Amino acid sequence: MTNNKPTLKARLFEGLFDKNPILVQLLGTCPTLATTTSLQNGFGMGVSAMAVLILSNLLISLLRKFIPKQVRIAAYIVIISGFVTAVELLIKAYLPELDKSLGLFIPLIVVNCIILARAEAYASKNGPVDSMLDGLFMGLGFTFALSLLGAIREILGAGTLLGFNVMWPSYKPMLIFVLPAGAFLTLGCLIAAVNAIQNYAKKKSGGKQ
Amino acid sequence: MQQNNTKQLLGIALRLLIICTVIATIVAFVNYVTKDKIELNQKISTAEALTGIYGSDFNGAKFTVEGDSYVMKDENGNVVVSCEEADCEKKPDVTNLYMLRDADGNALSFCVAISPMGFKDKISMLVAINPTVGVKAVKIVSLSETSGIGTKVQEDDFLDKFVDKSSPIVGNVDTISGATKSSKPVIGAVETALEQVALYTNSKGGAE
Numbered sequence: 001m002t003n004n005k006p007t008l009k010a011r012l013f014e015g016l017f018d019k020n021p022i023l024v025q026l027l028g029t030c031p032t033l034a035t036t037t038s039l040q041n042g043f044g045m046g047v048s049a050m051a052v053l054i055l056s057n058l059l060i061s062l063l064r065k066f067i068p069k070q071v072r073i074a075a076y077i078v079i080i081s082g083f084v085t086a087v088e089l090l091i092k093a094y095l096p097e098l099d100k101s102l103g104l105f106i107p108l109i110v111v112n113c114i115i116l117a118r119a120e121a122y123a124s125k126n127g128p129v130d131s132m133l134d135g136l137f138m139g140l141g142f143t144f145a146l147s148l149l150g151a152i153r154e155i156l157g158a159g160t161l162l163g164f165n166v167m168w169p170s171y172k173p174m175l176i177f178v179l180p181a182g183a184f185l186t187l188g189c190l191i192a193a194v195n196a197i198q199n200y201a202k203k204k205s206g207g208k209q
Numbered sequence: 210m211q212q213n214n215t216k217q218l219l220g221i222a223l224r225l226l227i228i229c230t231v232i233a234t235i236v237a238f239v240n241y242v243t244k245d246k247i248e249l250n251q252k253i254s255t256a257e258a259l260t261g262i263y264g265s266d267f268n269g270a271k272f273t274v275e276g277d278s279y280v281m282k283d284e285n286g287n288v289v290v291s292c293e294e295a296d297c298e299k300k301p302d303v304t305n306l307y308m309l310r311d312a313d314g315n316a317l318s319f320c321v322a323i324s325p326m327g328f329k330d331k332i333s334m335l336v337a338i339n340p341t342v343g344v345k346a347v348k349i350v351s352l353s354e355t356s357g358i359g360t361k362v363q364e365d366d367f368l369d370k371f372v373d374k375s376s377p378i379v380g381n382v383d384t385i386s387g388a389t390k391s392s393k394p395v396i397g398a399v400e401t402a403l404e405q406v407a408l409y410t411n412s413k414g415g416a417e
Contacts, residue, residue, distance in 0.1 A: 037355060063228065068221045075228050082232030086239040093243035096250045103330040103353030158357045175387075178357045 008133070015137030021114045022145035022187075023194045028114040032146060033183040035105045039162055042150025043143060044098040048087055048106055050139025053115050054132050055083045057123040061131035064124050076119045081110045114142060145190070152186050153177045255279065255335070258348045259292060259320065262337045263309070279307075288312055292320065297409045300401050302326075304333075306409060318345060319409070321402035325394035329353045332362070332394060336371075336402035340410055343375035347399060352391075359391035367392065376403045 006014070021027045031049075036042040056079050060067070067075045088106045092099045099106070109115070118138055123131040154160055157177030159167040167173075176182045256272040256279050263281070264270060267289055272279045279292040295306045305322040319338045324331040330353040337345040349363040361367060362385065370382045378400040385392040 037357070066224060067228065068224050071221055071225055075225060078225075078229055078232055082236050085236050089236075089239050089243045089247065093246035093250065096254070100351040101353065173357065175357060178355060 011133065011137050012140070015139075015141035016144055017141075017194070018198075019138075020141040020145055020194070021117075021138055022142060022149075023191055025114075025117075026191075027117055028112045028142065029187075031105055031108060031112055032149065033180060033187065035102060036146055036150040036153055036183060036186075037178045038101075038154040038158070038160075039147055039151040040098070041101050042146035042148075044095075044102055045105060045109075046139070046143025046146040048091065048102070049109050049112055049115065050136070050143055051087050052080065052083045052109050052112075053118060053139045053142075054135035055086075056080045056115055057118060057131040057135035058128050059083075060119045060123040061126060061128040067124075072124065073116075073120075076116060077110070080115050080119070084109045114138065149183070149186055149190060152190075153182055156186075157182060249274065252279075254333075254350050255322065258335045258350045259307075261348050262320070262335065262346045263290065263318075290317065295319075295409060297412060300405045300408065302398060302401060303405050306405055319406045321405050322350075323398045323402055323405075325398040325401075327352060327354050327362075327394050328359050328388075328390040329355070332391070332398070334395065334398060336399050338403060338406045340406055343373050344371045344378075344399060344403070347371045347395070349395075354388075354391045358388050361385050361388050362391050362395050367395075371399050374399075376400060376407075378403065 015021075017024075019025060022029070022032050028049075031045060035045040056076070059079050060076060063075075063079075084107060087109070088099075091102075091106060118134060122134045126134070151161060154162075155166060156174050157179075159165060159171050159173045174182070177186065252274040256274050259272040259279055260270075260281075263272070267281055270281045270283065270289060272281050272290075272292065277294065280288050281290040281292075283289050290309055290311060292307045292309050295308045297306055299306065302325050303321060303323050307320040307322065309317040309320060311317055319340065321336045321338065322333070323336060324333045326332075332352045332354070333350040335348045335350060337347075339345050347368045349368070352360065352363065354360050354362065367385055371378065374381060379396055382396050382399075384396065
């Protein structure tokens with residue numbers, strides 16, 4: 001009998017690349033497009049969502065036999081919104097600068113479909129440790145994609161990275177990249193790049209076989 | 210059969226109630242731990258904005274939070290200026306009306322804390338007003354507008370346009386091209402702030 005459980009490294013790789021919630025599964029596109037106007041915003045949003053994802057996965061997994069099947073989605077939403085409120089209060093108290101820049105989008109984590117999707121697809125069927133790890137790896141993938149998107153948009157749209165000028169003095173920022181249209185363009189290019197890399201990797205591994 | 214269904218429904222409701230209670234307890238605990246810190250952060254932001262407006266008038270001295278009011282002290286620790294909330298009827302979007310007094314208790318200026326709705330979220334701002342002259346300064350405390358576009362409302366190029374202006378502001382200060390939905394509420398808020406001070410001074414019969 002073989003153990004088919006993937007290793008931690010494989011699961012990390014899945015979260016970051018193979019099953020990246022943004023670049024491959026295209027989940028949570030709304031907050032992705034709205035908050036990634038800068039690297040700081042993208043990273044802050046990613047980490048906030050990751051904290052909610054880990055905590056909600058843990059509690060949903062612990063309560064998976066207690067939550068009635070008929071009202072499981074309502075129960076998940078209550079749990080997720082509770083943790084989002086807790087994270088929002090903690091950010092307001094200890095990271096006020098991040099709170100100022102993300103504002104309205106922190107409460108909107110409640111309706112982030114990545115969190116609800118992982119609760120339904122994973123946490124409700126697996127143990128607490130596995131569910132927490134799933135939240136961590138998916139959260140890392142979400143944070144990675146948001147940070148990358150935020151960095152590209154900030155550099156092209158404002159000529160800065162984390163607030164520091166990184167472009168040559170005569171560079172004119174392309175404002176479209178901090179607008180929603182720029183978010184779609186950048187996300188499209190990133191998805192194309194990820195697909196190209198995956199196809200290349202598949203061909204390479206196919207050639208070896 | 211009917212009894213079984215009722216029993217099942219009650220069971221589901223009870224379980225949901227337990228889940229809600231657990232979550233409410235977690236949120237209540239986090240709120241208990243963070244509420245004082247959040248309140249202090251808001252006061253620090255206001256103190257920083259007040260320093261930005263009045264600091265240069267008093268050799269760069271800074272406002273600090275002292276209980277419910279803000280004070281500016283000299284090098285010897287003596288209070289130079291105090292800023293306290295004035296008790297009055299408030300116009301829409303106005304969160305506080307502060308009155309600045311010198312060490313002898315003479316009224317120096319008014320400062321209106323106002324939060325109009327911007328393009329994405331509320332823009333928290335302070336409008337300093339000298340009733341006889343008009344607007345002394347406008348300072349943005351916090352905003353969540355689009356980086357590079359809506360955030361232009363916090364630049365001095367725009368905010369300096371209000372200095373020394375009195376009512377009417379709307380129509381006399383231009384919106385920012387490309388950031389109309391962020392700059393228009395700021396212009397309207399300065400107008401409201403002037404009206405708020407006029408309302409207060411009229412209600413006090415110009416005594417201040």
